[in-house]
Amino acid sequence: MKKRLIALLLAGTMTLSLAACGGPSEDPGSTPSDSSESTQQSSTEESTQESSAPEETAPPADVSAFSESPALTDLVSAGTLPALEERIPVESDVFVDTTDAIGNTLEIGTYGGVINLGGAGGGWGLSRPVLEGIIRFNSDGTYYPNVIKSYEHNEDYTVWTFNLREGMKWSDGEDFNADDITFWYYMCHLNNYDTKKSWAALKETVDGEDAWAKLEKVNDYTVTWTFVNPKFPADFIENGDFKWCWAPEHYLNDLIPDTEEFPYVENPYYAKTGLDDETVLKNAQAKGIDAATVKDLGKQVAYYFWNEDGLPTLNSYVLSTKEGNNSKDAQLCIMERNPYFWKVDAQGQQLPYCEEIHFNTTSEDGQDQLMFRSGELDILGSVPMEDIASLLADLGDKAYLRTLASTNWGSYLLTFNYTCKDENYAKLFADSRFRQAMSICVDREQVSGLLTEGFLEPGQCAPQEGNFGYDEEWINKWTEYDVDNAKKLLEECGLVMGSDGCYDFADGTDFVLTIYTYTDLGMGDTVYPVLEQYFKAAGIKCATKDYDVSAFDQEIDNNDWYAVLGPHTAIGGVSLKSRVQPFVPIAQSAEWYGEYGTYYDTNGAQGVKPEGDMAKLVEIYEKWKATPDSAERDKYTLELYDLHKENLWTIAYLKAGGDYNIVSSKIHNFPDLLVSDDLYQYQNIVHYWTLFKSE
Numbered sequence: 001m002k003k004r005l006i007a008l009l010l011a012g013t014m015t016l017s018l019a020a021c022g023g024p025s026e027d028p029g030s031t032p033s034d035s036s037e038s039t040q041q042s043s044t045e046e047s048t049q050e051s052s053a054p055e056e057t058a059p060p061a062d063v064s065a066f067s068e069s070p071a072l073t074d075l076v077s078a079g080t081l082p083a084l085e086e087r088i089p090v091e092s093d094v095f096v097d098t099t100d101a102i103g104n105t106l107e108i109g110t111y112g113g114v115i116n117l118g119g120a121g122g123g124w125g126l127s128r129p130v131l132e133g134i135i136r137f138n139s140d141g142t143y144y145p146n147v148i149k150s151y152e153h154n155e156d157y158t159v160w161t162f163n164l165r166e167g168m169k170w171s172d173g174e175d176f177n178a179d180d181i182t183f184w185y186y187m188c189h190l191n192n193y194d195t196k197k198s199w200a201a202l203k204e205t206v207d208g209e210d211a212w213a214k215l216e217k218v219n220d221y222t223v224t225w226t227f228v229n230p231k232f233p234a235d236f237i238e239n240g241d242f243k244w245c246w247a248p249e250h251y252l253n254d255l256i257p258d259t260e261e262f263p264y265v266e267n268p269y270y271a272k273t274g275l276d277d278e279t280v281l282k283n284a285q286a287k288g289i290d291a292a293t294v295k296d297l298g299k300q301v302a303y304y305f306w307n308e309d310g311l312p313t314l315n316s317y318v319l320s321t322k323e324g325n326n327s328k329d330a331q332l333c334i335m336e337r338n339p340y341f342w343k344v345d346a347q348g349q350q351l352p353y354c355e356e357i358h359f360n361t362t363s364e365d366g367q368d369q370l371m372f373r374s375g376e377l378d379i380l381g382s383v384p385m386e387d388i389a390s391l392l393a394d395l396g397d398k399a400y401l402r403t404l405a406s407t408n409w410g411s412y413l414l415t416f417n418y419t420c421k422d423e424n425y426a427k428l429f430a431d432s433r434f435r436q437a438m439s440i441c442v443d444r445e446q447v448s449g450l451l452t453e454g455f456l457e458p459g460q461c462a463p464q465e466g467n468f469g470y471d472e473e474w475i476n477k478w479t480e481y482d483v484d485n486a487k488k489l490l491e492e493c494g495l496v497m498g499s500d501g502c503y504d505f506a507d508g509t510d511f512v513l514t515i516y517t518y519t520d521l522g523m524g525d526t527v528y529p530v531l532e533q534y535f536k537a538a539g540i541k542c543a544t545k546d547y548d549v550s551a552f553d554q555e556i557d558n559n560d561w562y563a564v565l566g567p568h569t570a571i572g573g574v575s576l577k578s579r580v581q582p583f584v585p586i587a588q589s590a591e592w593y594g595e596y597g598t599y600y601d602t603n604g605a606q607g608v609k610p611e612g613d614m615a616k617l618v619e620i621y622e623k624w625k626a627t628p629d630s631a632e633r634d635k636y637t638l639e640l641y642d643l644h645k646e647n648l649w650t651i652a653y654l655k656a657g658g659d660y661n662i663v664s665s666k667i668h669n670f671p672d673l674l675v676s677d678d679l680y681q682y683q684n685i686v687h688y689w690t691l692f693k694s695e
Contacts, residue, residue, distance in 0.1 A: 093165035109353040109692030119361035120328040129688035157230040169340040171310035183249035186267035194302035201240020302687035316689035333359040352689035404659040408572035410652025439478035441486035441538035459655035518552035523566040531593040578679035615650035
């Protein structure tokens with residue numbers, strides 16, 4: 001009964017949280033559009049049509065009104081750190097942080113203490129709490145300038161201007177200015193040294209060929225991006241995968257190769273470095289950076305830069321240089337307060353409040369929960385649903401639950417290879433009757449009980465309640481359990497029941513549905529066995545192949561697969577604002593469209609040309625990105641969603657679950673009812689630099 005009560009509470013929390021994606025809440029005191037950007041100067045009148053820009057909170061009257069952590073004051077007094085006014089931007093350009101991502105007013109914090117977390121995990125783990133991007137999103141999808149002070153565009157959207165914050169510093173105290181942007185673009189990005197010369201925001205098609213924006217430095221604190229064709233907000237500032245556009249020129253200038261693999265890109269700002277691979281690797285080693293190849297080095301220092309100790313960043317916390325604590329894989333990895341951080345609270349106190357973030361690697365399942373119970377961890381992230389009730393009951397007022405709702409289109413997603421090399425399978429998968437059969441042959445109520453103890457309700461692959469595009473008919477489509485009808489549909493698809501009680505293709509060849517999973521997700525061990533019993537009961541022979549994630553991705557890239565349970569790129573997101581790739585076949589990204597995406601991504605040179613409704617998705621997307629009008633983009637998005645509703649290229653068996661966090665009562669300013677999504681950098685939406693501890 002206790003678990004059922006928690007389930008009801010979680011369901012209520014989920015509904016409230018997702019409502020933040022669909023529009024303002026009914027309570028004007030917590031409406032994001034009222035207060036979510038009281039922290040930031042607005043951009044031009046045109047650009048704020050896409051952002052949230054309520055009344056600005058002014059910074060303190062003069063620099064002397066700003067204050068800092070006593071620990072930093074001691075360093076200033078000792079002469080090892082410049083005075084605060086020399087470390088932060090000029091007073092008009094300081095970012096004054098007053099509200100969380102929901103729009104709630106932040107509690108004024110106190111300095112000191114450590115935020116203790118679990119292990120960092122993969123390459124992005126250290127970045128999630130601390131990364132600072134060009135813009136910052138609120139939970140409802142509105143956004144505002146963040147690292148940059150403001151942005152604007154000309155009348156025809158061919159020129160975008162970024163205005164920077166005068167006096168802003170890197171974490172090592174060096175000036176951050178336009179040179180760091182031109183250096184990143186021409187010396188790290190366009191030569192693919194960062195391995196990410198793929199960001200759609202900076203790319204366009206001119207005369208049938210890929211072309212890249214022209215970046216110009218106007219002055220020390222202004223740059224412009226110029227395109228041949230209009231570059232509308234949807235394809236630039238919103239979903240161009242445009243997280244940052246800078247690199248520390250003063251630190252990386254002797255790590256830039258001038259080789260055939262990374263050729264010099266002509267530009268008016270930087271000459272060829274003339275550095276060969278051997279010299280570059282030697283220079284890196286002198287800075288304490290180990291890399292097997294120059295290609296590895298480029299990705300380390302120009303993309304996953306938060307994982308390199310000593311490398312300057314603009315983030316709130318930076319990786320410690322202390323040996324033994326300076327690696328994401330260390331048992332105790334430490335990130336230290338950036339003394340040059342450029343944000344303050346409403347009273348002018350420089351952020352962040354806490355001295356350090358500690359990532360504690362655990363070696364055994366359940367160890368993180370034991371550490372939280374003992375007080376060794378302050379935040380327990382991604383808590384399994386079945387563990388929430390007992391943890392809360394045991395901890396009492398020592399902890400509280402925080403839910404980050406998912407924008408995924410359901411849980412336990414199954415999708416098929418519509419460009420399968422075997423024509424029998426490709427034809428079968430393309431038949432909507434087959435997908436309907438695969439959906440209704442599963443008893444979702446039982447699956448909910450077996451896999452989530454009833455926490456997650458039955459549902460289809462569709463926008464969840466409160467999300468943009470939610471449709472009750474859609475979320476219930478093909479969810480009624482009906483094995484007899486499933487068999488009838490399979491036979492209508494041309495499958496023939498064999499003597500073994502399982503279906504074969506009409507030409508007599510065996511039909512075996514091989515379902516691919518990857519080990520990190522755990523679907524092969526937990527979810528597949530549950531679904532398998534239903535598939536077999538409907539006469540579908542099935543098997544599973546479980547790979548490590550790199551091998552799994554290789555199978556997908558090679559088009560050597562049939563079906564996937566728990567795709568690596570799940571369909572869903574805030575909307576097309578989040579990322580287009582999950583919804584539209586424009587890249588070799590999401591499994592559900594496979595080689596159709598490769599065709600678009602290579603301008604038809606590779607892949608399979610989409611037809612029918614799959615092609616219509618691309619046609620609508622082209623219209624979507626070609627309009628600056630937000631309401632018109634929403635209209636096109638709903639047209640695109642209608643095609644997904646009609647076809648259900650991916651099936652879900654349960655509604656989406658959230659990311660459940662249990663937080664120590666000592667931690668303040670951790671908001672509730674947030675939304676977890678890649679657009680928001682997941683935990684980054686918590687705003688860790690505003691968290692503080694008190695007994």
